Amino acid sequence: MNRYSSQKRERTLVIRPDIATGYADLFGEKTVNGRSCSVEGLIVSLTRTIEADLARLLTARREFLAQITTGKRRYGFADPAEEVEDADGKRLTAAQVRQGMVDNLLGRDTPYRWRLNAKTPAPAEVRRPGLQGTGPADDLGMAMGAINAGRCGAVSWMWDWEDAGNDFQDKFYRAWRNLKEVLAGEWDGKTYSHPQKQKDYSIGASRNEWPVIFHRVPGIHLRNRQIQASGRNVPGIIPALVFHTLNNFDAQKRNGSGIYFYIPKIETPGEALLVAKLLKSLEEAIGVPRGEIKVEMLNERARYAAKQELIMWVLRDWLIGPNVGRWDYINSRIEMLKDDPKGVFPDPHTVGMTDSTMTEYTRRNALLTVLVDGFPVGGMSAVMKNPNAPPEVNARAVRSVWFDKLRERLTGLIVLNGKLYDAYRQSWVATTEEEYVRAGAEPLQVEMSALERLVERLDAGERARLQALGLIDAGGKITPWEVRGEDLAPEKLYSGEAWDRLFHRPEGPVTENGLRFAIYMASEYMFQQLNGNNAAAIDDYISGTRLMNDFATYEIFWHWLWTALHHGAVLSEDGVSTKKGDKVTPELIKGLLEERTETVTAYFAERDRKGVKSRFDRSKAPVTMEILERQLFHPRWIMYGSRVLDSVKEESEANRKQILDAVFSDSRDAVAGSVKKGDWTPAALAACDFVYDVFAAETAG
Secondary structure, eight states: OOTTSSTTGGGTEEEOHHHHHHTGGGSSEEEETTEEEEHHHHHHHHHHHHHHHHHHHHHHHHHHHHHHHHTSOOOOSOOTTOEEEOTTSOEEEHHHHHHHHHHHHHTOOOTTOOOTTSSSOOOGGGGOSEEEEEEOOSSHHHHHHHHHGGGGTEEEEEEESSSSOOOSTTHHHHHHHHHHHHHTTTTTTOEEEETTTTEEEEOOSOGGGSOEEEEEOOOTTOEEEEEEETTEEEETHHHHHHHHHHHHHHHHHHTTOOOEEEEOOOOSHHHHHHHHHHHHHHHHHHTOOTTSSEEEEEEOSHHHHHTHHHHHHHTTTTEEEEEEOHHHHHHHHHHHTTTOGGGOOOOGGGOOTTSHHHHHHHHHHHHHHHTTTOOOBOOEEOEEOOTTSOHHHHHHHHHHHHHHHHHHHHHTEEEETTEEEEOOOEEEESOOOHHHHHHHHHHHHSOGGGHHHHHTTOOHHHHHHHHHTTSBOTTSOBOOEEEOGGGGSHHHHTSHHHHHHHHSOOOOOOOHHHHHHHHHHHHHHHHHHHTTOSSEEEEOTTTSOEEEEOHHHHHHHHHHHHHHHHTTOBOSSOOSSOOTTOBOOHHHHHHHHHHHHHHHHHHHHHHHHHTOOOSSOTTHHHHHHHHHHHHHHOSSOOSOHHHHHHHHTTSOHHHHHHHHHHHTOSOHHHHHHHHHTTSSOHHHHHHHHHHHTOOHHHHOO
């Protein structure tokens, strides 16, 4: 019997009854690559493999932030002597890893030379030029629309089980079933009649037009809320890896494709090693060679960017390349500076990809990746069609997607040792609208010889922005980034000057209007998330466009508000109720929160007057504002506000109150005491520990 079989699994794995019975087809024994494998057995085995390491790594995250606050640690590039380890126990120093990258570029056969995918090459299908789309798959109509986007330039689609995905009720499992059925061909030639939208959907794209399917797993900081092993919710990444691999490996082989994952939120080489161990075990379970399963990663945390070369080395057998994870990256940079009164970011909606630090980040991501023959991927353009906006607004949104992808393509043009590298041939978009997909795909798919013609179509403002970034010259000629051999020397590539170019505070205003907009965006998202929608389309009242939001944008806005409040940031211009030079005060924030509550109340009243039925539970509106206020005024930094929302979104009112009181308590001991006495539900202490990464070993005795 395969060591991942079902033997004795019932004693250790507990699945929520409605999931176990309603989605039994996802569980049980599967024949994969000619082997018998148990879904439950593999979940248990992988959980046991990493549970202790995961607790240690998440504790280290928490302690790192605490030590930054007290001045005992500093952010920085890896020391040359820092050692990293891979899944086979091989160890190198940072200096050796960096030397191996240059050796690979120069073709020098040395003991330290390395490159990505040396054992099993990345399939050609994952490197096709075009757009990567992303979104949840619990709505089968949306999933079919994603596949059909392959006909107009979407060469890859990342179905999301993390930021935009949602474990509300049974949505995760509905999405996994949809993915399984679609990949198995069960919906080929059939029509799906959407019960809520009263609309028919079908897959119109032929198989050779389909985008390559990726599966974005939950970050290592998240837990699956429906499956427990040994009395604890299993790490969310594990069921995601197991369900997709065991249910879809054979189908994808028949489709001429493979099993591909997106890995989010990794910060350190140690965390990358945990992922490597999971991938190694997964491949061993199904009997495939090292590197048969491939991953792309989101370079979306400042600590990832600081140690990108080490993380890539640890995952070199599986990693296609890293993606420019823009929004979470901005959030992590806000976190980097959270203890510096002078480090409060400008209004977040003003910090875009044309900021010099974001260009440096995009270029560095590409440079380090091409040194080891990888395939870097561009970032997300979150604009989408706004049905309530006039045509000219949506036309500007389409144009912004086109410009964003052209800028990214030009940013990836690098001359190394006289050779031109065209690094960014894929990039993200958050919509299946054909006009948007075609607009974004064009700059990525045209041949190099045609890029100049696209540049000729720039208007004066667009041209000026690209000139300011050094991507084109005054005459409109493309100017690739020239990187000389001496620029790759560690003393330059990992210098203080390089750090400052990458991480200095962006220039920009801090304004009352920015505070108001941040409260609007955070609360809009929170309200939808508490109602079970993680992929939230929110109207941008500043530009008139509509933006697709997930946890990443929510974290940006509320974290920025926290830093502005706790440091009393100085406002840089007059506002409705403030003057230039005023500080952000508790009274100002409370007033803006009350203003938002009044606006929402008036909006609901107007909808009632018009007889418009809401698709969301309005009782979640005051809960939203309560949580947001408590988060902002809580003295302790909460790394992921998403974990607060996940902890209460399906709880009763009584349990929700206790959980929030626990999360925002000043004392874990007091919370534990209330639970021990029976005054509070055990879920309160569990939520508190989940939010702050506290593990049993720390609290024993």
